[in-house]
Amino acid sequence: MIINHPILGPRDAAEFTYLGDASLLNRPDWQAADAADQFYEYLYLRDNPAGEHRELWYHEQGDRSWLVVTRNTLTHEISSVELASDVARAQGNKK
Amino acid sequence: MRFSGFKVIKEALMGHKGWGPQWRNPEPKSHYDIIIIGGGGHGLATAYYLAKEFGQKNIAVLEKGWIGGGNVGRNTTIIRSNYLLDGNEPFYEFSLKLWEGLEQDFNYNAMVSQRGILNLIHSDGQRDAFMRRGNGMILNGADAEYLTADQIRAENPFLNFDDARFPIKGGLAQRRGGTVRHDAVAWGYARGADQRGVDIIQNCEVTGLRIENGVCKGVETSRGFIGANKVGSCVAGSSSRIMAHANIRLPIESHVLQAFVSEGLKPTIPGVITFGAGHFYVSQSDKGGLVFGGDIDGYNTYAQRGNLPTVEDVCESGMAIMPMIGRSRMLRMWGGVMDMSMDGSPIIDKTHIDGLYFNGGWCYGGFKATPASGWCYAHLLAKDEPHKVATAYRLDRFKRGYMIDEKGMGAQPNLH
Numbered sequence: 001m002i003i004n005h006p007i008l009g010p011r012d013a014a015e016f017t018y019l020g021d022a023s024l025l026n027r028p029d030w031q032a033a034d035a036a037d038q039f040y041e042y043l044y045l046r047d048n049p050a051g052e053h054r055e056l057w058y059h060e061q062g063d064r065s066w067l068v069v070t071r072n073t074l075t076h077e078i079s080s081v082e083l084a085s086d087v088a089r090a091q092g093n094k095k
Numbered sequence: 096m097r098f099s100g101f102k103v104i105k106e107a108l109m110g111h112k113g114w115g116p117q118w119r120n121p122e123p124k125s126h127y128d129i130i131i132i133g134g135g136g137h138g139l140a141t142a143y144y145l146a147k148e149f150g151q152k153n154i155a156v157l158e159k160g161w162i163g164g165g166n167v168g169r170n171t172t173i174i175r176s177n178y179l180l181d182g183n184e185p186f187y188e189f190s191l192k193l194w195e196g197l198e199q200d201f202n203y204n205a206m207v208s209q210r211g212i213l214n215l216i217h218s219d220g221q222r223d224a225f226m227r228r229g230n231g232m233i234l235n236g237a238d239a240e241y242l243t244a245d246q247i248r249a250e251n252p253f254l255n256f257d258d259a260r261f262p263i264k265g266g267l268a269q270r271r272g273g274t275v276r277h278d279a280v281a282w283g284y285a286r287g288a289d290q291r292g293v294d295i296i297q298n299c300e301v302t303g304l305r306i307e308n309g310v311c312k313g314v315e316t317s318r319g320f321i322g323a324n325k326v327g328s329c330v331a332g333s334s335s336r337i338m339a340h341a342n343i344r345l346p347i348e349s350h351v352l353q354a355f356v357s358e359g360l361k362p363t364i365p366g367v368i369t370f371g372a373g374h375f376y377v378s379q380s381d382k383g384g385l386v387f388g389g390d391i392d393g394y395n396t397y398a399q400r401g402n403l404p405t406v407e408d409v410c411e412s413g414m415a416i417m418p419m420i421g422r423s424r425m426l427r428m429w430g431g432v433m434d435m436s437m438d439g440s441p442i443i444d445k446t447h448i449d450g451l452y453f454n455g456g457w458c459y460g461g462f463k464a465t466p467a468s469g470w471c472y473a474h475l476l477a478k479d480e481p482h483k484v485a486t487a488y489r490l491d492r493f494k495r496g497y498m499i500d501e502k503g504m505g506a507q508p509n510l511h
Contacts, residue, residue, distance in 0.1 A: 001402055012404075013394075013402065013404070014404035017393075018393050018394045018509060019507075020348065020395070020507070020508070020509075021348075021395075040493065040494045041344075043437075043493075043506050044346040044437045044493040044494075044506055045344040045345065045346055046335070046344065046345070046346070046347065046348050047335070047339075047344060048335035048345065048347060048348050048349055048395065049335075050333075050336055050349075050397040053395055055394070055395060071394075073349070073395050073396045073397050073398070074396075074397050074398055075398065076396065076398055076402075
């Protein structure tokens with residue numbers, strides 16, 4: 001697979017490591033009343049869809065940026081690649 | 096029809112005209128007591144043991160393609176029970192014992208070959224860890240044996256003992272481990288289940304679960320609605336897709352594992368050998384091909400094919416321990432979709448929906464578990480309580496903090 005890095009251009013997927021579903025960007029509030037339930041779902045449960053999947057890739061052997069890659073899990077076709085920092089900022093994440 | 100030596104000789108003399116189909120191809124009935132979703136090794140084994148050991152009569156196995164076309168026909172055929180943790184080892188040892196009696200039990204030649212499995216050790220720390228695992232195996236009634244490098248050299252002179260980076264310092268052997276003809280496992284269980292009245296319905300894809308007031312009433316399929324008192328999902332890599340019909344999110348990601356076969360070679364590798372410093376396992380099939388594999392690719396996928404970086408990594412690992420294979424050519428490679436769980440261990444449990452049961456999360460170790468998975472799932476479906484060797488495989492263990500993490504990797508499925 002080739003991942004079209006927003007800054008560096010097309011790079012071989014072998015340069016990256018894979019973390020998982022991009023919902024991992026949305027870390028629950030540890031002070032919420034139901035924090036234990038929220039963290040259980042955040043840490044362990046996944047949609048695991050067959051089809052379009054937004055996921056986190058880390059450019060370990062490159063510029064060490066985190067990317068949100070939208071990829072089809074049936075065909076491996078990648079439809080969009082964004083910097084995870086941009087995605088998090090657009091969502092209004094504090095960190 | 097029973098298979099026997101006498102029958103084979105008789106058919107040879109009679110022109111092989113007496114062999115019939117091994118199982119029926121029935122139309123689905125409108126209602127069953129128990130429906131198993133998924134006609135793979137585990138699903139067929141479940142139906143077989145439900146009929147044979149637990150006295151159930153009205154059972155169907157629904158398979159979207161053809162039986163044996165999924166992971167039971169895509170694995171590297173290894174059987175073993177060399178686990179460490181108490182939640183796992185009794186289960187896998189139960190499975191290995193079932194393998195040992197399987198062919199007589201279902202009257203089918205599955206070519207169970209206890210040629211032994213050898214885990215190589217490359218450092219002192221690894222020796223400590225493997226010794227501990229060996230002791231855990233022995234405590235649970237399995238066999239384990241520490242071999243020195245000299246003992247290994249006598250049996251496997253072709254290994255790369257004096258490699259500067261990964262010298263072979265010893266090994267943990269399980270002599271009762273080995274290989275099985277994987278397709279024959281599916282066929283044998285299918286035939287045995289069919290003979291006991293189980294309807295095996297192929298080309299019947301489950302497209303929905305009918306749930307009313309918290310009770311599962313049956314399944315919607317590509318061949319219409321089929322009612323059931325109990326529905327058991329047993330679909331490996333497709334687990335999340337089936338359970339999504341019940342709005343259940345699972346602690347599972349689907350990943351692809353690739354496997355490989357070389358061209359046929361003269362007999363050279365006596366048993367199963369695994370590399371301790373990378374991830375590589377190899378055996379030699381009876382046809383002579385080297386059957387080998389390594390890590391999963393590491394990203395979510397439902398495509399039954401992988402990518403080249405993993406191929407390179409697996410071949411490098413193979414070259415590191417047995418440089419002689421560099422001269423052989425790869426013949427075939429393929430991929431299967433693994434239900435990678437969050438702690439690397441499986442789930443056999445009820446769900447919060449009455450009449451809906453779940454079996455999955457086998458990661459890339461499901462083949463060796465086939466008999467025990469079928470037996471324990473049948474026990475759960477028939478009696479509504481877990482078998483004693485499968486009590487740890489609960490769906491709620493992640494919420495309750497009772498993970499069974501053999502590798503100590505945490506909730507990161509692609510590292511298990």
